[in-house]
Amino acid sequence: MEITIIDTGFANILSIKKAVEFLGFNPMVTTDPLVISKGKHLILPGVGAFGHVMSHIKKSRIDNAIQEALVNPKNRILGICLGMQLLAESSEEGIFEPGLGLIKGISKKISDSNEIKVPHVGFNSISQTQDSQLLKDIPSDYNFYFLHSYALVPENTPSTVATVKYGQLITSVVEHNNQVYGTQFHPEKSQKTGLKVISNFLKI
Numbered sequence: 001m002e003i004t005i006i007d008t009g010f011a012n013i014l015s016i017k018k019a020v021e022f023l024g025f026n027p028m029v030t031t032d033p034l035v036i037s038k039g040k041h042l043i044l045p046g047v048g049a050f051g052h053v054m055s056h057i058k059k060s061r062i063d064n065a066i067q068e069a070l071v072n073p074k075n076r077i078l079g080i081c082l083g084m085q086l087l088a089e090s091s092e093e094g095i096f097e098p099g100l101g102l103i104k105g106i107s108k109k110i111s112d113s114n115e116i117k118v119p120h121v122g123f124n125s126i127s128q129t130q131d132s133q134l135l136k137d138i139p140s141d142y143n144f145y146f147l148h149s150y151a152l153v154p155e156n157t158p159s160t161v162a163t164v165k166y167g168q169l170i171t172s173v174v175e176h177n178n179q180v181y182g183t184q185f186h187p188e189k190s191q192k193t194g195l196k197v198i199s200n201f202l203k204i
Helices: 013-022 033-037 050-059 062-069 191-203
Strands: 003-006 028-030 041-046 076-081 105-109 120-128 143-148 150-154 160-165 169-176 180-183
Touching: 003 013, 003 033, 013 041, 013 191, 028 033, 033 062, 041 062, 041 191, 050 062, 076 191, 120 169, 143 191, 150 169
Parallel strands: 003 028, 003 041, 041 076, 076 180
Antiparallel strands: 105 150, 120 143, 120 160, 160 169, 169 180
């Protein structure tokens, strides 16, 4: 199985790599567009500002490589945290830079209030709203680790398969066209159940 972890320079790649290795696989960590374009299971982690990271992705031609990989309907991509937001068309955060456009929608800032503080940090329970391949055999109210100030708001409601309550309902898991997957939480930091999410993705 070809598992490619995309190194954009803006994520804790080591945690993802160790999680995949713990599951018994040998992932390739790369910045090389040619290698990425041939990946079967792509993992796109990310932290930081949407526009800054997307600018780097485009300069590195990683965006074209991802699109090329997904021409094959058997190939998959999993976006994690900012990586999930990058799957969208754009973001309200910082400088305007179009996203990968794999899911129709925009990344928006979480509304601050007296009841909650932004960023959303720590473990929180999610609620599954539809059948999900990523969440197969996982209790819908299990806690996952979040760290984010912005969240993807998909245009197509069916893309959202789970939400999390943090002052408002926030999309926590997306699945689109049996190719594009995303988690707003960090599965690699969410203990055994997080590993199960990664394992489920690698079995798709």
